[in-house]
Amino acid sequence: MAKKAKKTNSKLEKLNDISLKLTDVEFRYRENHPNAVDGVSFEIKHGEYVTIIGHNGSGKSTISKIIIGVLRPQKGKIEVFGNEVHSSTLTGIRKFLGIVFQNPDNQFIGSTVRDDIAFGLENRQIPQKDMQAIIDKAAAKVGMTNFLDHEPLMLSGGQKQRVAIASALALEPDIIIFDEATSMLDPKGRKEIKQIMVDLKESREKTIISITHDMDEILNADKVIVMNKGQMVKCGKPHEILYDEEFLKSIHLDVPFVSRVIDSLRLNGLNVKNTLDLRELVDEICQK
Numbered sequence: 704m705a706k707k708a709k710k711t712n713s714k715l716e717k718l719n720d721i722s723l724k725l726t727d728v729e730f731r732y733r734e735n736h737p738n739a740v741d742g743v744s745f746e747i748k749h750g751e752y753v754t755i756i757g758h759n760g761s762g763k764s765t766i767s768k769i770i771i772g773v774l775r776p777q778k779g780k781i782e783v784f785g786n787e788v789h790s791s792t793l794t795g796i797r798k799f800l801g802i803v804f805q806n807p808d809n810q811f812i813g814s815t816v817r818d819d820i821a822f823g824l825e826n827r828q829i830p831q832k833d834m835q836a837i838i839d840k841a842a843a844k845v846g847m848t849n850f851l852d853h854e855p856l857m858l859s860g861g862q863k864q865r866v867a868i869a870s871a872l873a874l875e876p877d878i879i880i881f882d883e884a885t886s887m888l889d890p891k892g893r894k895e896i897k898q899i900m901v902d903l904k905e906s907r908e909k910t911i912i913s914i915t916h917d918m919d920e921i922l923n924a925d926k927v928i929v930m931n932k933g934q935m936v937k938c939g940k941p942h943e944i945l946y947d948e949e950f951l952k953s954i955h956l957d958v959p960f961v962s963r964v965i966d967s968l969r970l971n972g973l974n975v976k977n978t979l980d981l982r983e984l985v986d987e988i989c990q991k
Contacts, residue, residue, distance in 0.1 A: 715795035718785025722799075722878050722910040723747045723770065728779030730765055739765045740776065741933035747926070749784075749877065752904035752911040754921040757930035758955045766930065767882045767914045771802055784877070801871030805883040807863035808856065810870070816842070816858075817851040820870050827874065841873040845899055861892025868899060879903065881913040885920065897923065918959040921945070922979045929954070946977055 724746040731738045740762045747753050757763040768774040769781065772793045781788040783796045804810060813819035820838045829837065842848045845865040850858065855866055864884060871879055881900065885893040901923050903911055913920060921927050927944045929937040931954040937944060944951070948958050948966075958966075961981045968975050973991065978984050 714798065715784075715786050715792060717877075720749045720784075721746050721782070722749045722751070722784060723912070724780075724782040725766075725769075726780040726782075728766075728769065728776045728781065730769060730774060730776040738933050740769065743779075743930075743933075743935050745928055745935060745938060747910060747912065749910050750907040751925045752900065752913070752923065753926045753928060754913045754915055754924040755928045755930060756915055756918070756921060756956065758916060760932075761930040761954075762933040763914050763916075763930045764882070765933075767880060770880065770912070771800060772797060798874075799877045801874060801876030801879040803864065803867050803871055803879065803881045803884045805886055807860070807867045810867050811855045811863075814854060815852050816847060816855055816866050816869075819855055819866060820851075820873050823870055823874050837873050841869040844872055844902075845869045846895075859892065860888045861895040864888065864892065864896050865899065868896070876909070878910040878912065881911070881915070883914055883916070885915070885917055893917070916956075918945070918951075918957050919961075922959065922961075929956075942977075942979055945979060 726744050728740055728743045729738050730740040743762070743766065755763045755766060765774065769776055772788060783799050786792055786796060788796055811819055812822040817838055820841055821834055824834050824837060838851070839848070842851055845868050847862065847865050847869055850862065855863060858866065868879075885896050888896065897920060900911055900913065903909055904923065904925070913924070915921070921941050921944065924941055927939060927941055928935055929944060936954065937950065945959055945962060948962065951958055959979070961979060961984060964981075964984065965975055965977065968988070973988070975984060975987055978987075
């Protein structure tokens, strides 16, 4: 049984180091309809980088909405750092969370990057004298220091998402959720955002949860949760998921690019070992 949430000056405390725990969670959008999420249980420790993958309709986006409190499950329990999510704790729990959505244009409030990052700080009633240092630090983490006085809507897709990430980081969340955050970007923009995720992972200061259908993105994760038809059908390390090509095909997920290259090389008589690292594969080919 989850411990009763403790409060200090209306702020929830961390009761353990489990960033997120779902226990037998079920959700359906309408009565007499199939469950969009069906008996899902998993836990994510603080500092982990976890990807939740699945094709359209698998339940991964519904899971995301449940985590941030937009949807309330009909059954099961959600805990954030040991605090059970319900109506009386939701405001406090949301302070643990930072969200980066699919379309950054829908998140912009300010007329400049600086104003946009400041918006969340103003809502948290951060003293004006402290704001600039916080804004500068957040912008520096995502490489946007030189764009603070630019209009967000005039930036590239990758730059816009970096601003959205900076706005989330400025609020010092313990958990950052990337909800299909790279799906609308060009290859350059996707690469930029993936690198920021890796940098955040390596610091181990925050829990990173990425909801995605980008199979190449999961290469950097500590753990992968696979959703299909509302259920968690597999959970493991990236290599445990990606080397099982028959499993991926059975739930209509793409095989990552590096795996397709390896298959093609083997079909053409070049025996190479399994790897998830394209650079490692290139090095091996060069040595043959």
